[in-house]
Amino acid sequence: MRWILLAVIAAVAGIVGVNFGWQWVLAPLLAAALLRWLLTSLRALVHDAKQLDDDQATPAAPVSSDERTLFWCEECGTEVLLLIRGTDRAPSHCGQRMNERTEILS
Numbered sequence: 001m002r003w004i005l006l007a008v009i010a011a012v013a014g015i016v017g018v019n020f021g022w023q024w025v026l027a028p029l030l031a032a033a034l035l036r037w038l039l040t041s042l043r044a045l046v047h048d049a050k051q052l053d054d055d056q057a058t059p060a061a062p063v064s065s066d067e068r069t070l071f072w073c074e075e076c077g078t079e080v081l082l083l084i085r086g087t088d089r090a091p092s093h094c095g096q097r098m099n100e101r102t103e104i105l106s
């Protein structure tokens with residue numbers, strides 16, 4: 001059923017493109033792609049904000065002295081030493097989440 005619908009849409013797009021110009025086919029496709037990208041980005045932002053609200057419910061706690069927690073950025077190599085854990089989420093750097101590394105001190 002889905003293939004038939006796609007074939008019909010492709011045929012209509014081909015007829016419109018040949019008779020009226022391809023800008024009438026490509027412009028709506030571009031608009032749909034941009035709208036989809038925009039909605040996906042906004043959804044990710046809202047999801048991150050909700051997760052942040054949930055994480056802030058937990059109180060901040062100092063890290064135990066038996067271990068050392070570092071966050072490192074895969075993109076540029078920056079390392080951050082964790083002193084007080086406020087949330088379970090890793091901090092962001094260079095537009096992405098940093099990787100967590102915990103070292104046990106002897």
Ligand SMILES: [Zn+2]
Nearest residue numbers: 073076093094
């Ligand atoms: Zn970075």
